[in-house]
Amino acid sequence: MKLGFIKGYKPDTDIPPFRIVAYGATPGSVKLAANGKAILKGVTGNLVSNAGEMSDVISTGIGCIEYGTNVNYGQCLTADKHGRGIPAKATDNIIGYAEQSGVEGDVGDVYLQITNQPAT
Known part of the structure; x- marks a missing residue:
């Protein structure tokens, strides 16, 4: 893994490793992102958050x-x-681009290019 910008946040709930997170309920917090609609923040590392x-x-x-x-x-x-x-x-918020192919349960590299759609 080649890391870029890393910052510490406090998860609102426990988050498994290698998951996509979104802005949380309070400043400085994150939550598990869900269903392509949350405003994305980044990905967790290899430890439970x-x-x-x-x-x-x-x-x-x-x-x-x-x-x-x-x-x-x-x-x-x-x-x-x-x-x-x-x-x-087409209407989902994007975390980035897959750097390798895989199947459900695989852990793959992603080139992080966060693109959040305008709020409607």
């Missing part, structure tokens, strides 16, 4: 994501209901 404890969130560079379905190299990714990476639809 415990609620209320400082945890690293990777926002730029290359991070790792657990895949929630089949993913192909180069696909735009967003979050499923468990914060895992899945191919994005």
